[in-house]
Amino acid sequence: MIGLQRGKAGTRLVKGRPMVQGAALAMLFFVGAIAVAGVPPFSGAFGKALMLNAAEGTQRLWLWPLLLLTSLASLIALSRAGSTLFWRSHRGTSSGTPLPRRQWFGVIWLLSAAPLLVALAGPVSSYTQATAEQLANPQVLIRTLLPNAAGDAQ
Numbered sequence: 001m002i003g004l005q006r007g008k009a010g011t012r013l014v015k016g017r018p019m020v021q022g023a024a025l026a027m028l029f030f031v032g033a034i035a036v037a038g039v040p041p042f043s044g045a046f047g048k049a050l051m052l053n054a055a056e057g058t059q060r061l062w063l064w065p066l067l068l069l070t071s072l073a074s075l076i077a078l079s080r081a082g083s084t085l086f087w088r089s090h091r092g093t094s095s096g097t098p099l100p101r102r103q104w105f106g107v108i109w110l111l112s113a114a115p116l117l118v119a120l121a122g123p124v125s126s127y128t129q130a131t132a133e134q135l136a137n138p139q140v141l142i143r144t145l146l147p148n149a150a151g152d153a154q
Contacts, residue, residue: 001028001107002025002029002085004097005021005025013084014084017093017094018089018093019094020098021099025086026086028108028111029082029085031114032111033074033079033082036074037071037078038070038071038074039071039075040118041115042114042115042118043114043121045118048071050125051063
């Protein structure tokens with residue numbers, strides 16, 4: 001969506017002409033950047049908490065600073081990209097055409113999934129844990145899908 005609004009500059013991180021719907025796109029970019037960086041209340045923060053919970057003793061000592069540094073690096077990179085895309089623009093007329101509602105709906109729906117995953121963290125976490133346990137024990141799946149083959153192997 002940003003590339004369509006920027007005209008010739010596209011998605012390259014260079015100065016471009018002002019966008020027709022720049023303020024709305026900037027807000028969506030900001031929400032997406034915070035979600036990608038893993039800042040609460042978005043799902044990335046919950047994922048980091050689950051990783052820390054799964055880590056044992058000495059692993060936590062190096063994992064915690066690593067997670068904080070990756071969040072900081074993500075925030076720095078995305079804030080620099082956002083300032084180049086939205087604030088550092090040439091003077092002149094706006095480029096691009098207004099985007100259709102279906103594109104706005106799709107992006108807003110996708111970005112709303114990040115806090116929704118936090119709200120439904122318990123059921124999602126239980127589901128992924130059960131899936132991981134099934135993947136760790138493929139014999140159950142083999143016996144279920146191929147009962148004759150499992151009997152021949154024994």
